[in-house]
Amino acid sequence: MSALSPFLRMIRGYLVQAAVLAIAVPVAIVASAVPSHAAVVEPGAHYVLTSRHSGKAIDVYNLATHDGAPIVQWDRNDGNQQQWQFVPVGSGYYQIVSRLSGKALQVASALDGAELTQQAPSTDTRQHFGVSDSDSGYVRLVNRHSRKALDVWEWSTANGARISQFTDLNGWNQQWLMVRMGGSSAPYSNVADGFAQGTTGGAGGQTVTVTNQSQLNQYVTASAPYIIRVSGTISLSPKGTELRVASNKTIIGAGANAEIVGGGFFLNGVTNVIIRNLTIRDTLMPDDDPGDDAYDYDAIQIDSGSRIWIDHNRLSRMNDGLLDSRKDTTNITVSWNQFWDNNKTFGIGWTTNVTARMTIHHNWFRNTNSRNPSADNLAQAHMYNNYLQNVTGYGNLVRGSTKAVVENSYFQSVTDPYYVQDSG
Numbered sequence: 001m002s003a004l005s006p007f008l009r010m011i012r013g014y015l016v017q018a019a020v021l022a023i024a025v026p027v028a029i030v031a032s033a034v035p036s037h038a039a040v041v042e043p044g045a046h047y048v049l050t051s052r053h054s055g056k057a058i059d060v061y062n063l064a065t066h067d068g069a070p071i072v073q074w075d076r077n078d079g080n081q082q083q084w085q086f087v088p089v090g091s092g093y094y095q096i097v098s099r100l101s102g103k104a105l106q107v108a109s110a111l112d113g114a115e116l117t118q119q120a121p122s123t124d125t126r127q128h129f130g131v132s133d134s135d136s137g138y139v140r141l142v143n144r145h146s147r148k149a150l151d152v153w154e155w156s157t158a159n160g161a162r163i164s165q166f167t168d169l170n171g172w173n174q175q176w177l178m179v180r181m182g183g184s185s186a187p188y189s190n191v192a193d194g195f196a197q198g199t200t201g202g203a204g205g206q207t208v209t210v211t212n213q214s215q216l217n218q219y220v221t222a223s224a225p226y227i228i229r230v231s232g233t234i235s236l237s238p239k240g241t242e243l244r245v246a247s248n249k250t251i252i253g254a255g256a257n258a259e260i261v262g263g264g265f266f267l268n269g270v271t272n273v274i275i276r277n278l279t280i281r282d283t284l285m286p287d288d289d290p291g292d293d294a295y296d297y298d299a300i301q302i303d304s305g306s307r308i309w310i311d312h313n314r315l316s317r318m319n320d321g322l323l324d325s326r327k328d329t330t331n332i333t334v335s336w337n338q339f340w341d342n343n344k345t346f347g348i349g350w351t352t353n354v355t356a357r358m359t360i361h362h363n364w365f366r367n368t369n370s371r372n373p374s375a376d377n378l379a380q381a382h383m384y385n386n387y388l389q390n391v392t393g394y395g396n397l398v399r400g401s402t403k404a405v406v407e408n409s410y411f412q413s414v415t416d417p418y419y420v421q422d423s424g
Contacts, residue, residue, distance in 0.1 A: 041131050045180050046083040046099050050076060052138050052175040054157040057082040058150075060118060061160070062207050063227065065101040071116040071163045073152055075209070075229065075254040077277065080190040083181055086131070087121075093128040093144050095121055105129070107165050110146035113153065116163045131178075138175035142168055149174040159209060192274075192309040194359025194382060196333030199307040201250030201274030202227040209254060213237065220245045220265070229254035230278060236263030240283050240297035240319070245273055253277035264299040264318065271306045279314040280322075288319060292343050295319045305329045314338045321371070325358065326350035330379075333359040340366045349376025354401045361385050369393040372414075375424075376400040383407075388414045398424040 049058040051073060059074035060081040076082065083099035096105040103118035104127045121127065128144035141150040149168040152161055168174065192199050205225030210216045213236055219228045225248035236243070241263035245251070247270040253259070259279035267273055283297035297319040302308055304327045315322040315337060322339050325332060325348045339345050345368045348358065358375070360383045365372045370393035375381045377400035384407045388395045391414040398404045399421035411417035 041086045041094065041178075042180065044085070046085050048076060048078055048082050048179040048181060049084060049141075050177045050179060051152050051173065052177065053152055053155060053171070053173040054161075056152075056157070056159065056161075058084070058163055058176075060098055060100055063100060063203055064118075065103070067103065067117075067119050069101070069103075069118050071105060071118060072160050073156075073163060074159050074207075075231065077229070077252055077254060078181065079252075089128055093130055095127050096129055096141070097121065105150075107143050107146055107148075110148070112148065112166050113164050114146070114148075116150065116165065134170060134175045138177055140168060140170065140174050141176060150176070192311070192333040192359075193335060193361065194333045195331045195357040195380070196307060196309040196359065199272055199274060199309045199331075199333075200248075201225075201272060201309070202248055203250070205248065210234070213241075213243075217243050220249055220251060222246060225249065227252070230258040230260070231255070232257060233259050233261055235261045239263065239285075240295055242266035242298065242301060244268065245270060247271050247273065250274040250276070251278065253279070264297070264301070266298075267300070267302040267305045267308065269304045271308075273305070273307070274309045274311070275300060275313060276309075276311045277313065279316075281314075281316045281318070283319045284317050285319045292319050298322070298324050300324070301326070302329045302332070303327045306331050308332045310334045310337060312336045314340075316341045318342060320344060321347050323347075323373075324350075325356075328353050328355055330356040330358070332357075333361075334363060335359070336362045338364045338366070339368060339372070340364075341368070343369045345369070345371045346373035347371045347376075348373050348378060348381075349400065351377055353377065354379050358382070363387070364389070365395075366390055372396065374399065375402050375404060378402040378404070381405070383409065385409060388412065388417065391415060394419070397421065400424060 056073035057076040061070045061072045063081050080100040085097045086094040104121045106119040106127045108114040125145040130142045132140045148165040151166045152173040153164040155173050202225040207227040209229040211231050219226045227250045231254045239262045245265050245267045264280050280299040285295045288294045298321045299315040299318045301324045321344045323346045328351050354377045356378045357380045362385045364387045366389040372395050374397040381404040386409040389412045394416040395414045396418040402424040
């Protein structure tokens, strides 16, 4: 196998999955060595269970980890609160166990409409489910105790609608697509690799969905922790606005079309922030000079921050940087992002101190010029499995007193793929 093949595999991964957290390859569901009514389930793997009726995923409400937490449907984001493992309990039945909490799905009773919650795993047959083929690759989840099927109550399409059980009628609100996440090696882990390990964002706080600038600003600037789901396109005004993000926040796109247009985010002196699955784009100013110096409009700017995870975003066409990490910002992981069509891409430094630590992996830089990244005065920088394509300026620049490891990356049509300045 050629040396290029790992990078071709990585690019293929971008095409089918890195663009959005909300898309994954559905598992093939066939009958094999099991009764004809049953679907094949891979024990040990994790699945997102998506409703055929609403397109939303079975979700542990508000990232709860306690017994009795309600189970609802929500816009799919493939987080741990939407991932489930099927644990065999015999006779073709499974416990369906949350990756987030380790607790099992349980119906309240044998009645139609009985609600679904999570409970500590036990031998209670209310926690046992059969997985039966439906049609077109969908399955029904039938409870052993009640013989009823899990459904979206009252055919709702709303976020937060509860998951219940009802007589098995094989309706679309009782049909679920099992999307395999790949078990413990799932590409969309909710734990950052590298120096941002331990970053939890808004975990434990309220989950909110925002659709406009006012709502987004209200929650990103709040002092309390929040998980903020961005739905659709939010255009920021005036152009170049950078919303001030407070500590303990998760800002995540709710689906493939979540985007911030005409502005971005500023993280100033904050800690424990996650930004995922967003497109942030388009603050270019036609009256600016060739160096794009007159308008400091970044997609994400971080000053003196710590424990920051920037993951699975698409950043493009900003008048200044796509991502600037400045002034001793440390313990950052930048992973699985796409940076494209920009002059100044990803700058790190603006400090005389040599304290910052940063992990940069599985990012795709294309049609850019400088700073891919430019790493100045980092105590430790680890750059691996990055793909740089059509870069007219320079690629990985290690300068100042940075100590860096650059490995397993691929440079295609890149001027000066990587080099060192000063005492780096």
